[in-house]
Amino acid sequence: MENKIEISGLQVRYGDKTALNRISFDVHKNEILGIIGPAQSGKTTFLKVINRTLEFIPEATVEGTVKLDGVDIDTIDDVYELRRRIGMVLPLPVGLPLSIYDNVAFAPRTAGLRTKSELDEIVERCLQQAALWDEVKDRLDTLGTKLSGGQQQRLTIARALSHQPEILCLDEFSIAIDPVTTMRIEEVLKTLQTEMTILLVTNLVQQAKRLATRTAFFLNGDLIEIDTTDIIFSDNPGSQATYDYVNGTFG
């Protein structure tokens, strides 16, 4: 099993508040890694470390190493290049003040792509992958923010795919969308798994159970355990806390 990401001794603090407490684990290539845990347990913080957007928070400090394909991400000079290798879907869909087409073409354009035919191709492919193409193909030039919440979230997924990322991170992507749309996106994720590694942070443990190859349980900045989804959701996972959280008897 090839490792896509290797995390060792990762510690993140906001001022003197510890958000991640020396966690170490590997993410395998082409797996869907489910990350579950109650609010405030450091899941979002972890994703921010991966694409180095944690650097926007002045009081945040990071110790330990995160390696992507064996390369320490701190040693990568071009952070924009690093971010283009990682697709990120945030909890709430945030529209760029642009048309649907320009939303999806944003990342390729910032990377310097100008050819219209290539952009057309990328836009269509990504909207297809995000299960949005059929609904918007006739109005690609309308504002992305005019779409419904579920459509906007799929637009952000299309956007995240537009730079052909090696890793796709989703942070509680279904928080603002209806169950039907959620199911459609889940189908999309299953097919995407063949092309990329997926980190699925979710507040719905059943979503991790449905999709994830392996699942990690975060609690108050600690990695309680990481194992195959079958074991995490079985009657005897490695830790009692995991069992309680997964079965809703937590706290």
Added chain:
Amino acid sequence: MNSMTTRAERKQKIVLQSIAFIILGVAFIFLWHELKNARATSGQPASEAILLSALSPLFNNLYIVLSMSLLAILFGIAFAFYLEEWLPATNWIRRLIESLIAILTGIPSIAYGILAILIFFSYADTLKEAIEAFPLPENIGTIPSQIETTVFYAEVLTFILMVMPLTIKTTQEALRSVATPIREAAYVLGANQWQVLTRQVVPIAFTRILAGGCRAMSRAFAMAALLIGIYTWHYTTELRGMSGRFILFLTVALFLSIFSSTLIWVHGSNSAQHS
């Protein structure tokens, strides 16, 4: 926005405003004194014709002052970008400038108006002497440049003191209204700071920045109107020609103010629709 301020921020605001009012009060007493003196010494309106003609350089100045205000607004916008987007919030220069701005914007604009009038009145004598030194009306255009320059700089400074902090403040607020998650949406796609600014932040904040600029310009026009109004009121009985300008300036000020409010209103209902 107001409802989002924390208790500490409200406290700070109250303190700043009280300081501003104390300064204002002291300044007013001082100005009142000066004004009385100014009127006492120039009490004899020797020749109305000359004084009327003396207005023309003032108006020439006013147009320059207004274009300077426009420049100050543009510069203020640029400066706000620098403060908000490039300097970290903890930077001491930024904090110093922001507290200065808080004090300056806390002063009601009428205070600036009084300041401008004071400056004008205290130079009115010199101006009059200068005019009397050149009895021929056609020489009025060539008032010794030294005097004109002093008044001019003083006026420009007043206008800049009034419009720039306001512009910086409204622009900063507009930029701040583009919250971190909205910026992040562009950053996670691999955009650099410049791209995030030009393609994400500015398009969103543009209306509010424009509205802030219009409001500042409106203030400048209102003050210019005040200056004309008070000057002509004191020195002439022939108001016809002058009041036309007074009303023009006031109308422009009013129009800009309404335009600014409309922008904010339209912008508000638009963004409510979008989210």
